[in-house]
Amino acid sequence: MAAPIAVAIDAPDIETAARWASAVAPHVSTVKVGLELYLRYGPDVITTIRGGNRVSLFLDLKLHDIPATVSGAARAVARLRPSLLTVHAAGGADMIRAAVDAAPETRIAAVTVLTSLDDAALERTGVRGPASDAVRRLAVLAVEAGARALVCSPHEVASLRAEVGPDITMITPGVRPAGADRGDQARVATPEEALAAGADLLVVGRPITRAADPGAAAASIAAALRRAGAGTGTRSV
């Protein structure tokens, strides 16, 4: 069973993206395409990345607009059949439901509070209280609006799981192997910690894609997760 890792293919061009995807695909369950590639290449990049790779596609577009616009956008990308599509939970219940209704075959994942924000940075946006409170509030709102997956940091997974139950897919960026550069991520944990907290899918980008050998880096994190018990439960993404 492939490791529950979504590799963030945040590449500057389609050739690099294809190379990274082929290198990591034997070791992970999922590849994630985000704004950088999708805004430049559109659906072509999805076709290229899928290629001969047997991986799920996670389309991380973080839609955030009025409900009618998000509905149209979600419908437009649903035909690409991503397994996951992100929206910002802060767009509100009607917006989230619009995405859910427009893409019934895709699991809509609500981004709670970006993992690049710590409590102080969040407060500067006007949101009072610790990030964990905002994450909880947004997660409950999103699930009530029909989202079947949540994006949060590894720090919030365990308490959110208790709040939203076992059927919601918990996705955690902000994952850094011990000693890795955290870059612009603020709320981080190791892959083993994220798994132990109950994450279903770990998003890992630069620690893999910026390694000298992305395939080996993905294999190494996958092996660490297997040693920590990944794949022994009943949940899959």
Ligand SMILES: O=c1ccn([C@@H]2O[C@H](COP(=O)(O)O)[C@@H](O)[C@H]2O)c(=O)[nH]1
């Ligand atoms: O809260 C969030 C939501 C999405 N992301 C995305 O995950 C990857 C993380 O990449 P790294 O290189 O491992 O930092 C990136 O594509 C983000 O857009 C996130 O980091 N935090």
